[in-house]
Amino acid sequence: MNTPLRTLPISLDPLDGETPDGFLARLAQAHLLDEDDLRRVILQRIGRSWWPAVDSHIVEVLEELADLPIGSLLPDFERDGMWVRCGHHSWSPEKCAKCLRFAQPRTACRTCAGGRRTTTIARGAALCLIHGEWTFRELHADVAGISAYEHAELTLRARLWKRGVALHTGEVNLAAAFVRAWYAGAGASNPISDRLSMFGVDALDTYERVLLCAYPEVVRIACTLVSTAVITPVLDVRMSALDRAGVLSRAVADAIGEPENDELRTFTIRVVGHAHRAMLYMYGLRSTRQAKYQLSPLNRALIVAAARQRACLLRHANPRRIPDIAGKVTGAAPKPRVIRKWQNEIDELALP
Numbered sequence: 001m002n003t004p005l006r007t008l009p010i011s012l013d014p015l016d017g018e019t020p021d022g023f024l025a026r027l028a029q030a031h032l033l034d035e036d037d038l039r040r041v042i043l044q045r046i047g048r049s050w051w052p053a054v055d056s057h058i059v060e061v062l063e064e065l066a067d068l069p070i071g072s073l074l075p076d077f078e079r080d081g082m083w084v085r086c087g088h089h090s091w092s093p094e095k096c097a098k099c100l101r102f103a104q105p106r107t108a109c110r111t112c113a114g115g116r117r118t119t120t121i122a123r124g125a126a127l128c129l130i131h132g133e134w135t136f137r138e139l140h141a142d143v144a145g146i147s148a149y150e151h152a153e154l155t156l157r158a159r160l161w162k163r164g165v166a167l168h169t170g171e172v173n174l175a176a177a178f179v180r181a182w183y184a185g186a187g188a189s190n191p192i193s194d195r196l197s198m199f200g201v202d203a204l205d206t207y208e209r210v211l212l213c214a215y216p217e218v219v220r221i222a223c224t225l226v227s228t229a230v231i232t233p234v235l236d237v238r239m240s241a242l243d244r245a246g247v248l249s250r251a252v253a254d255a256i257g258e259p260e261n262d263e264l265r266t267f268t269i270r271v272v273g274h275a276h277r278a279m280l281y282m283y284g285l286r287s288t289r290q291a292k293y294q295l296s297p298l299n300r301a302l303i304v305a306a307a308r309q310r311a312c313l314l315r316h317a318n319p320r321r322i323p324d325i326a327g328k329v330t331g332a333a334p335k336p337r338v339i340r341k342w343q344n345e346i347d348e349l350a351l352p
């Protein structure tokens with residue numbers, strides 16, 4: 001059997017939800033080692049010549065190298081697991097012990113990480129509530145003491161998380177696109193423009209910049225978008241998309257807390273138009289390829305259409321409250337085991 005591995009001299013504690021990749025990078029930085037050299041040591045140990053995407057041996061060797069108790073780098077599903085719509089019990093969001101899904105890795109708080117760069121899958125979003133440090137992708141900002149940001153983070157960790165919503169699932173990106181549209185038509189002085197100057201951001205042109213400068217507004221809009229009571233009537237294809245867009249645009253302006261404007265209305269019409277086309281596709285789904293006349297159950301069809309048409313709003317409609325219309329055949333809904341492997345893609349109209 002293998003002789004015990006020599007452990008590295010500087011010990012690091014893993015952060016909550018830290019990914020093995022992120023921890024490895026941090027461990028290498030702490031020892032002024034090249035990440036690749038550290039990987040080579042691990043590969044030698046497990047007798048491989050290439051770095052596999054998923055391998056529990058790697059995590060074990062990494063734990064051994066870092067002198068950590070076994071299992072320290074395994075994700076904690078109880079604490080950090082995501083809610084998914086997987087169809088194991090129903091198509092509503094649930095924390096499914098069969099699917100064991102986690103959030104996409106995101107940049108962790110630098111202060112938590114001792115000034116080094118790493119990634120985490122912990123339940124949460126961009127704000128570290130301990131250090132008041134806001135971090136997403138390459139952006140960092142000190143937002144300590146801004147209560148609206150803390151409130152937004154808590155909403156993401158509680159209410160939105162339990163609806164299966166995280167920074168990568170699409171709804172928040174779409175909410176950010178609403179803010180960007182509204183901002184383009186807004187007057188010179190408003191809370192968001194004040195934050196642009198505060199954070200030294202020159203334009204709201206990317207998801208991360210909108211998220212940083214309008215965290216509270218984006219999160220409030222995301223709550224509106226995932227509210228079944230708001231979204232189900234908006235998706236009613238018996239009414240005109242133009243009329244439905246009026247309802248949604250007012251709800252979004254309320255969430256921002258500022259007056260509506262033409263840019264917001266125009267963008268909302270595009271969003272609702274896209275969602276209505278996705279609904280028509282949804283009504284045409286059949287339960288299997290063979291059963292040409294058997295409609296797919298609406299709860300499953302909504303999830304399939306949301307993914308295939310990249311229209312996340314459909315995930316938040318109440319299948320019992322939408323009109324039951326027989327549409328022209330558009331396709332067959334795949335089997336649940338196929339559907340649940342799909343990763344959420346962001347909406348066509350969202351900010352990438």
Ligand SMILES: [Zn+2]
Binds near residue numbers: 086096099
């Ligand atoms: Zn499941």
Ligand SMILES: [Zn+2]
Binds near residue numbers: 130131132
């Ligand atoms: Zn922190």
